[in-house]
Amino acid sequence: MTIEQIYTGCLAQGAYYIVSENEAAIVDPLREIQPYLDRLKKDKVTLKYIFETHFHADFVSGHVDLAKATGAQIVYGPTAKPDFEVIVAEDEQIFNIGKIKIKVLHTPGHTLESCTYLVIDEKGKESAIFSGDTLFLGDVGRPDLAQKIGSMTSEDLAGMLYDSLETKIKPLADDIIVYPAHGAGSACGKNMQKETVDTLGNQKRTNYALNQPNKESFIAEVLDGLSAPPKYFGMNVAMNKGGYESFESVMKKGKNPISVEDFELVAEETGALILDTRTAEDFSKGFVPNAIIIGIKGDFAPWVGSMIVDVKQPILLISDENSEEEVITRLSRVGFDNVIGYLKGGFEAWKNSGKETDEVNRISAEDFHEKFNENSKVIDVRKPGEYQASHVAEAFSRPLAEISDWINNVDKDEHFFIHCAGGYRSMIAASILQSHGIRNFSEIEGGFGKIVETSIPQSDFVCQSKTLN
Known part of the structure; x- marks a missing residue:
């Protein structure tokens, strides 16, 4: 048996390629399937199953195209109701791939159909889990993304996730390898470690969510500090459920x-x-x-x-x-x-061609330092956690992800400075501002990383009594 993690950094997403004898399975494949087809051909194996841990919200899976191209069957966990033919597995159902077995563990909480796939190797030993968004390294999947049924709340889903972890995951052996669907940088969790593979035993020791004294504490901790999910998530779920x-x-x-x-x-x-x-x-x-x-x-x-x-x-x-x-x-x-x-x-x-062009007024941190005074208006588009750790004194926290909410409150006539951590996000913000006719600003090259090299006053005290206009 071989298990290969195929990690895509820009999505912080892990897909998995499993081979035993002349059969293969893929867990949570990416949209473009040709690399998988090439690998199957090179290894001279037949793709038997495509395992989906849940209906993904942050990316479109390649499950539909891959099934059409290979004839492999798509497997979802209990309660899944996609608009195309799949195997909706039962809890603890076994799937055979060569000499190994994959056991379905229904672990609802992140979503209702979420499941974890337990690998049982050639010797009958439980050796690994593909934990999807149920268990990350350092965190667990956020329980506020699932489409609600009736009066179900995020607290209800968090409670379900607690039960799933306590009854299905934590009883497993410490030496089991954990292969999560996402790593640090994904919006599907808030506290993920930079590593992409770990043992379950280490997660039992270090993961805050696995070390809560009771369900009430777990619910409070898991829901605390969650930012609003990206607005495109629901559309990706619809594509993964309905086809594309x-x-x-x-x-x-x-x-x-x-x-x-x-x-x-x-x-x-x-x-x-x-x-x-x-x-x-x-x-x-x-x-x-x-x-x-x-x-x-x-x-x-x-x-x-x-x-x-x-x-x-x-x-x-x-x-x-x-x-x-x-x-x-x-x-x-x-x-x-x-x-x-x-x-x-x-x-x-x-x-x-001589066509009209536009530019952004980008200045260096040194120029910012020379122009900065107690009346300067500064907009910080980093995430709230970054801002709270340290920021330019009296700067406004206006996260880029929420620009549609705050852009209309910007005074077009009053000059301001705008920055992020390194210049990537602030330039996105600058382009959006200018497309809305807001031009009276300076964007700071190198962002906060360069600002801290100057003597511009900084603070970790949050005081936002002022308004943007």
Whole structure:
């Protein structure tokens, strides 16, 4: 038996490839399936099962396309009701793959159909679990994402999760290997460790959620400090439950080069969002007016989901040359399948044509230091936890993920400074602000990481009595 973790850093997502003799299984596959098909062919094995730990909210699984391409059966846990043919497993049902067995443990709480898959090796030893979003390393899955039934609350789901962990997971042996669906950086948890594989015994010792004295304490701790889930999550759940357009079709539609001359016309006729995926540094020096930047060299897919939200939104791309396929792939992973083309020749072609361009007023931390005084207005777009740890004195905490809630309260006539941790998120915010006609600001290159190298006063005291306007 071999188990391979296929980890995708930009999504903080782990898929798993299991082989025993001439049969294979895949757990929680990514949207693009060709790498799996290539691996199956190379190993000369047949894919027998595609195990889904739950209906994923943060990415679109490749289960539907993979089943069509291989004939493998999709397996979900009890209570799942997708709109396509699957095996809805019973609790403790056994599936055979070569000489090993996979046992279903129904572990509701993160979602109602969530399950953990227990691996029983060739010698009959329980050796590993694919814990999905039930158990992470350092945390557990947030219990506020599932579609509610009747009057069910997050507290009810948290209670179910506690019972699942106490009765199904904690009784397992300490030497069992834990393979979670996500790691640090995922919005599906709040306290994940940077490691992606661990023993259950170590998690029993170090995971705060597994060390609560009672159910009431567990519920309180797990629900404490949860930020609002990204708004695109529900749309991804719907795609995973209802099916979706094939990845090949999405790629073919998106790889459509559009000339400089036609680009504006297509944008106007379709209502497409112009998405620039270059670096923040390149974008600041020049971009197509009204374009929004979300750089491919960063946490691209999650920020696309949080900022654009509507997976059906038509999108026109501006990217570095020959990166279009990567961008379309990474968009599709979070369900944004409606890329209708890209600017042929990229921004350089646009600039060389003499078309109008725009810029962001980006300044260095040193320049910020020279201009900063007690009356300066500073907007910090980092996450609340980052802000609370340390921030520019009297700065406003306005997280990027909540920009649609605070942008209308910004005084367009009063100058302000804006920053994040390193410049990635603040440039996204800058592009959105300018697309709304707000231009009287300076974005700080290098963000808080560079600001702390100056003598600008800092604080960890939260006082937000002032308003933005």
